Amino acid sequence: MKFLKFLFVGIIFGIVLVKSEAVSWYRIYEMFKFESFHMYGIIGTAIATGVILLLITKQLKLNNIEGHQMTVPKKAKGLYRYILGGIIFGLGWALSGACPGPMYILVGTGAFSALIVIAAALLGTYVYGVIKDKLPH
Secondary structure (H helix, E strand, O other): OOOHHHHHHHHHHHHHHHHOOOOOHHHHHHHHOOOOOHHHHHHHHHHHHHHHHHHHHHHHOOEOOOOOEOOOOOOOOOHHHHHHHHHHHHHHHHHHOOOHHHHHHHHHOOOOOHHHHHHHHHHHHHHHHHHHHHOOO
């Protein structure tokens, strides 16, 4: 019962992504071929919304559910890890036609072949967890 509000927000998020065609393989294909602004507009709007909400959170000094002030932790510098990670993420996105959020939404819309993509993503995450200590960070 406690997490029902998160389920509700997830359902609304899924509806918005489906209605905006952000989970459409064709829209993602257009984006990677630089044929349409549609997905770039959605991603840009999401980034702008995130920046604005982070600034509001910082300005109002809002607390999280545990009562601590919300902050964005500093990240370790490392150009290669972000470039390599971005390339791997982008390749997976381009090959599967879905990034992590929409993978689950596609299953909800009846595209059960997305379960293969989810299984591959989980396998990739597991493999990374096993070998991450051996990678140069």
